[in-house]
Amino acid sequence: MALKDYIRERFFPHMWCAGCGHGTVLNSLLRAVEQLGLSKNEIVMVSGIGCSARISGYVDFHSLHTLHGRALAFATGVKLSKPELNVIVPMGDGDALAIGGNHFLHAARRNIGMTAIVMNNKIYGMTGGQFSPLTGIGGMATTAPYASIDRSFDVVEIAKAAGATYVARSTAFHAQECTKMIHDAILHDGFSVVEIMTQCPTYYGRKNKLGEAPDMIKRFKDITTPIGSKAKQENPDLIERGVFVEKNLPEYCAEYDKIIERAKGGA
Amino acid sequence: MAKAKLKEHRINRDWCKGCGICVELCPKKVLEMDAEEKSAAVRPEDCIACKLCEMRCPDLAIEIITEQDEK
Amino acid sequence: MSRQVKFVQGNEACMEGALYAGVQFYAGYPITPSSEITEGMAMRLPAAGGKFIQMEDEISSICAIVGASLTGHKVMTATSGPGFSLMQEGLGYAIMAEIPCVIVNVMRGGPSTGLPTHGSQGDVMQARWGVHGDHSIVALTASSHQDVFEMTVEAFNIAETYRTPVILLLDETVGHMREKLEIPEPGELPLVERLRTNVREGVNYHPYLPREDGRLPMSDFGGVHRFNVTGLYHDMWGFPTSDPKMVHDLIRHLIDKIENRVNVLARYKEYYLDDAERVMVSYGCSARSALHVVKDRRQRGERLGLLELQTLWPFPADVVKHCCAGKKSVIVVEMNTGQIVHEVKKAVDSPDNVFLANRVDGEYITPPDILKILRLIQGKGV
Known part of the structure; x- marks a missing residue:
């Protein structure tokens, strides 16, 4: 099938700003699904609230546009009640790690077979450019007019610590890499997290004087490096990209099937 | 695998928001913004059909059709 | 045939009623004085082929049951005072998105953490108006274990019939009191199963278009109809809209589907x-x-x-x-x-x-x- 067969064309052009990196995530996601050859009926996309969350309306899957931060909680109900479904949960950085931080930790801890995509643009876009837990010290935002004193989370470190069994990071610049990671994350039998650094030219870019969308997306090439690269040793400030965790541990829904057997007096 | 040969740039002008990412990042400088701030393939003969513009386009507005795709 | 007779807590009567009604998915978080419902579900639901999950809080519990309802299952959660406060956000979502689900609130003394192990009936108005914005709601209650059982079944029936969350407003006294419960034979109490659409694959299905009788047939996630579910005002396909007519029609529909049936829903x-x-x-x-x-x-x-x-x-x-x-x-x-x-x-x-x-x-x-x-x-x- 062509990429366009996976979207709800009548809603295009989409509502994201010109040059918004979220569009590239959608682009990569559709390619991953196309490569996997999944049927649209076996995918449920669950999103929260924010610019990122609007992605669920654009895809021609079963789509559940929920509450701010709660996407993983709704998704847990979808997945556990019907484990054969592929559940994909795109979230913004504030959505996933501020208001939804606890749900993120526990979904990872359970290792429930879903794919979380954190579209990290370091800002709350839909509400007008407030700082997020990913903005970091020194970042400018409408609620950090004198620069943020809040330290930043590291999505990868949190996902690892909480027990996610597939953890990867890429950027909107590295679209091909994103597609591969989302592809592998969907295939992964367990809780998978893909952080994709995306540009918000409208708020984060302007507030932090990072130029236009092309400048911002090119910057991702300069500030990141593959895991374990020589460049990282020379410049520890570089952000590593790649697959940080990929391991097989018991998946939650499969484990629950064993509970059912036990409760019924089986093994 | 044989190298893909370009057949056509399909640019959806209704969807293109003119962010300029494709123009800026095209390795062969094939694309330019036109008078209406939409992406346009002005040097298609230089295109190596790497499809990076298509994959990065946040508006899903670019399709690179190669002769292989047609087959 | 003889009814099975048990000597149980009200909370167990509620759990038995839910199992009789055919609950298939339960998500909850421990809180006094409702924990026995959650514990009972953990024990009994998997044996009945259902799924139980202990979530990280009450917010996620109600969200999880909404998700599970959308895949076509009868769902329930139970909580008390502070947990019920946390559930208001998800409850509003279930009202707006018209998701059948049952929420049990075993009332304890409030406000705040109040009196966890003492009875109260202080959440009656919260059940009605805890959710922000205009809305309507169904809330049932009961005073004896036999009635707790039957009202739990009723809660599921009403939730499935009208595509709405139903609150079962029990209290600590009934929840923790022990008395006799006779479990009705299968078939003794009527059970309402979910109305599913008969629209064929490839034909336009409208998840939010009421039939002539006011009911809205559903299609399960994972089925042949792909639609959108949102807490925003939406059109008949479930896609967000701020069109004044559609907004007006939807809020009227959500309220009228319950308020116009006040006498049908009256149990006393x-x-x-x-x-x-x-x-x-x-x-x-x-x-x-x-x-x-x-x-x-x-x-x-x-x-x-x-x-x-x-x-x-x-x-x-x-x-x-x-x-x-x-x-x-x-x-x-x-x-x-x-x-x-x-x-x-x-x-x-x-x-x-x-x-x-x-x-x-x-x-x-x-x-x-x-x-x-x-x-x-x-x-x-x-």
Whole structure:
């Protein structure tokens, strides 16, 4: 099938700003699904609230546009009640790690077979450019007019610590890499997290004087490096990209099937 | 695998928001913004059909059709 | 055939009722005094082929059951006071997106963490108005274990019939009290199964287009119809809209589908109302003491009656008006500072004759408590 067969064309052009990196995530996601050859009926996309969350309306899957931060909680109900479904949960950085931080930790801890995509643009876009837990010290935002004193989370470190069994990071610049990671994350039998650094030219870019969308997306090439690269040793400030965790541990829904057997007096 | 040969740039002008990412990042400088701030393939003969513009386009507005795709 | 007889807590009666109704998915978080429902579900649901999950909080619990309802399952969660406060966000979502689900709130003393192990009926108004924005809601309650069982089944039936969340408003007293429960035979109580669309694959299915009878057939996630579900105002496909007409039509639909059926949804019990001079209106644990007083005073020739409400929302105003018509006084017995009493005053012809008999110190309202107030109303002194 062509990429366009996976979207709800009548809603295009989409509502994201010109040059918004979220569009590239959608682009990569559709390619991953196309490569996997999944049927649209076996995918449920669950999103929260924010610019990122609007992605669920654009895809021609079963789509559940929920509450701010709660996407993983709704998704847990979808997945556990019907484990054969592929559940994909795109979230913004504030959505996933501020208001939804606890749900993120526990979904990872359970290792429930879903794919979380954190579209990290370091800002709350839909509400007008407030700082997020990913903005970091020194970042400018409408609620950090004198620069943020809040330290930043590291999505990868949190996902690892909480027990996610597939953890990867890429950027909107590295679209091909994103597609591969989302592809592998969907295939992964367990809780998978893909952080994709995306540009918000409208708020984060302007507030932090990072130029236009092309400048911002090119910057991702300069500030990141593959895991374990020589460049990282020379410049520890570089952000590593790649697959940080990929391991097989018991998946939650499969484990629950064993509970059912036990409760019924089986093994 | 044989190298893909370009057949056509399909640019959806209704969807293109003119962010300029494709123009800026095209390795062969094939694309330019036109008078209406939409992406346009002005040097298609230089295109190596790497499809990076298509994959990065946040508006899903670019399709690179190669002769292989047609087959 | 004989009914299985058990000696159980009210919370267990609720769990048994849910299993009888065919609950298939339960998500919850421990909280006193509702934890026995959650524990019971953990034990019993997998054996019944269902799924149980202990979530990280009450917010995620209600979200998870909404997700599981969308895949086509009968779902439930149970909580108490503070947990019910946390669930309001998800409850509003379930109202807006028209998701069948049952939410049990075993009421304890509030506000805040209040009195975790003591009874109260202080969440009646929260059940009605805890969710922000205009909306309507169905809330049921019960005073005996047999009724807890039946009202739990009713809650599922109403949720599935009208595509709506239903709140089961129990209280600590009934929840933790032990008494006899007879489990009805299969088929004894009617069960409503979800109405699914018969629209074929490839034909346009509208998840939010009511049929002529007002019901909205559903299609399970994972099925052949792909649609959108959102907490935003939406069109008949489920896609967000701010079109004034669609917004108006949807809010009217959400409210009318419940408020226009107030009499259909009314569940209540009448005791000695026909010749009663004075009527008590009560519900839940308070109704037990009220009934005791009524029976006791009857033996002494006092013509008292009791209207026990089992549907609290939508408030059965017609029933209350009818049952209280021409009575000397109406005494509303409830364990709060006055919540249903205001609804009763609005419903009756003579609101000045409506009195409140209550207790709000965390102790159970006893027949002597009610009798004292009754004496004062009668002008007889204590």
